[in-house]
Amino acid sequence: MQDHDTGTSRLFLSADLVGSTAFKQRDPEGWLNTTLGFYQQFPSLLAEKLIETSGPDQSASSVIPDPIELWKALGDELVFSCLIKEEAHAAVAIKSFVAALAHWSNEVVSGKNQLALKGGAWVATFPLPDRAIAVMSTPSSLTPAWFDPDKAPEENNRSLIDAIGKGDSSKALWLDFIGPGMDLGFRIVQYASARKFVLSLEAAWLIAEAESETQIYFDGEVELRGFDHGGGYPLFWLDVALQRSGDNILDQIQGLAPVQLSQVCELATALCADKRWPTKLYLPGSNKAHLQVHHDAVEQEVHRLNEIRDTQGQIPDL
Numbered sequence: 001m002q003d004h005d006t007g008t009s010r011l012f013l014s015a016d017l018v019g020s021t022a023f024k025q026r027d028p029e030g031w032l033n034t035t036l037g038f039y040q041q042f043p044s045l046l047a048e049k050l051i052e053t054s055g056p057d058q059s060a061s062s063v064i065p066d067p068i069e070l071w072k073a074l075g076d077e078l079v080f081s082c083l084i085k086e087e088a089h090a091a092v093a094i095k096s097f098v099a100a101l102a103h104w105s106n107e108v109v110s111g112k113n114q115l116a117l118k119g120g121a122w123v124a125t126f127p128l129p130d131r132a133i134a135v136m137s138t139p140s141s142l143t144p145a146w147f148d149p150d151k152a153p154e155e156n157n158r159s160l161i162d163a164i165g166k167g168d169s170s171k172a173l174w175l176d177f178i179g180p181g182m183d184l185g186f187r188i189v190q191y192a193s194a195r196k197f198v199l200s201l202e203a204a205w206l207i208a209e210a211e212s213e214t215q216i217y218f219d220g221e222v223e224l225r226g227f228d229h230g231g232g233y234p235l236f237w238l239d240v241a242l243q244r245s246g247d248n249i250l251d252q253i254q255g256l257a258p259v260q261l262s263q264v265c266e267l268a269t270a271l272c273a274d275k276r277w278p279t280k281l282y283l284p285g286s287n288k289a290h291l292q293v294h295h296d297a298v299e300q301e302v303h304r305l306n307e308i309r310d311t312q313g314q315i316p317d318l
Contacts, residue, residue, distance in 0.1 A: 007298045009125045009282045010177070011084045011203070013068070013097045014189045015042060016077040018116045034114055035076060042078060042117075043070060045103060050096040064089045065285075068096070071177075084123070085285035090203060091210035094121050094238070098197050102240045105194055118192040122185030122200035125280040125294070128301035130179025134160030138172040146173075180278040187224040188235060195247070196237040202281055204236035205268035208261040209291065215239065215258035229276055234267060269293070 017023075017038055024031040046068060054063045066083030073079075080097070084090045097119070105116040124130040134157055139147055146163045147156050164175050185200060192198045196219070199207070207214050217239065221232025236259075250256075269290050271277055280294035 007125075007127070007282050007284075007302045009084050009123050009280075010081050011090050011093055011121060011123055012071065012182075012185055013080045013093065013119065013121050014077060014185075014192075015080075015097075015101060015117050015119045016189070016192070018118050018194050020076040020115060023115060037114060038076075038117075039073070039078070041108070042100065042104060043080075045108075046080070046097060046100040049099040049103065050093070053092055053096040053099065063092045068093055084206075084283065086283050087206040087210040087286055087288070087291060089285075090121075090123070090206035091214070094199075094203065094207060095211070095214075097121065098238055098240055101197060105240065116194040118189075118194050118196070120185070120189035120192045120198035120200075121203040122181065122188060123202040123206070123279065123281060124177060124179060124181030124185065125282050125298060126177075126179075127305060128298050129278065129280060130177060130181045132161060133157055133176050133178055134164060135174050135176045136160070136172060141172050181280075183226060184224065184233075184279055187227065188222075188233070191219065191222060191235055192237075195240055197240050199236045199238065200279070201234055201236070201268050201271060202279060204264050205272070205281075206291075207238075208264040208268075209288065212261065214261070216261065216264055217256065218259045227278070229271075229274070229278070234271075236264065265290075 017035070020031070020035070023034065027034075050063075050068060064082055065085055068080050068082045071079050071081040082089070082093055084093070101117045101119055104114075108114055109116055126132055136142065136147065139149075142160075146160055160173060161175065164173060188198050188200055196217075198219075199216070204216055208216060215238070217237050219235040219237055222235045224233045227233050272279075272281070273293050280298060281291060282295060282298045283291050284295075286292060
């Protein structure tokens with residue numbers, strides 16, 4: 001059974017070329033090599049940083065239960081994902097990712113006609129409130145055992161996901177993720193910069209719980225399209241250590257300073273406990289009760305879906 005069927009949280013990590021649209025206009029002949037270099041080199045750099053972050057006494061595979069794999073390429077943006085079962089998994093993955101961004105922007109870019117990167121991290125939880133869906137490019141090429149136009153969409157989605165999991169599906173079929181957690185993640189990365197690696201509230205919470213030395217900064221509350229929780233969204237970020245000349249002085253003028261990690265945890269605990277909060281966490285490996293605030297809701301949804309599948313034959317949309 002796929003991990004999204006049984007209740008799971010996944011971490012998503014975005015890396016996006018800075019200023020790529022303008023660069024394509026300035027260099028209509030050279031931009032392709034720049035983009036290809038990013039596509040071909042950054043995943044390997046990320047793998048190297050994950051090993052470095054894991055430390056000499058343990059392999060990367062022992063630190064996080066799922067490899068950090070490329071989930072989707074969106075033009076000049078690469079989005080990676082991995083399964084997380086406890087706060088340390090998210091912290092190590094994010095720390096490795098930020099280290100890769102910093103190395104790229106400070107080392108690779110110099111003298112190689114490359115662009116700096118910006119990015120962010122967020123968490124989505126399945127099957128509540130987010131869902132895995134099967135995407136079809138050519139439904140007519142699929143066998144009736146996988147897709148029957150006369151069946152309910154939920155039933156087709158279940159059989160198509162099963163086909164993907166078994167490796168039986170054609171190249172015209174792949175797995176995608178949708179839901180409020182995914183929507184929110186793509187909203188917050190719009191606030192990223194070459195210096196600021198933005199974090200969803202849950203991502204900031206997990207780092208604060210696991211990494212006592214990490215410095216997290218607060219950018220205030222921002223307005224996110226479609227986000228309705230009676231106020232703005234608290235936006236946190238990590239410093240990628242890519243600064244312009246004079247940034248240190250500007251930081252002093254603005255009084256920029258990292259927030260207390262305990263405050264991040266207190267804020268997240270308060271907001272995420274509200275039933276109106278749109279995103280959730282499911283961390284079966286964590287021994288901290290306050291990080292298990294959503295476990296019952298997620299497990300109840302898994303149980304409900306399994307009952308429908310087993311007793312009524314009506315296969316739900318996961």
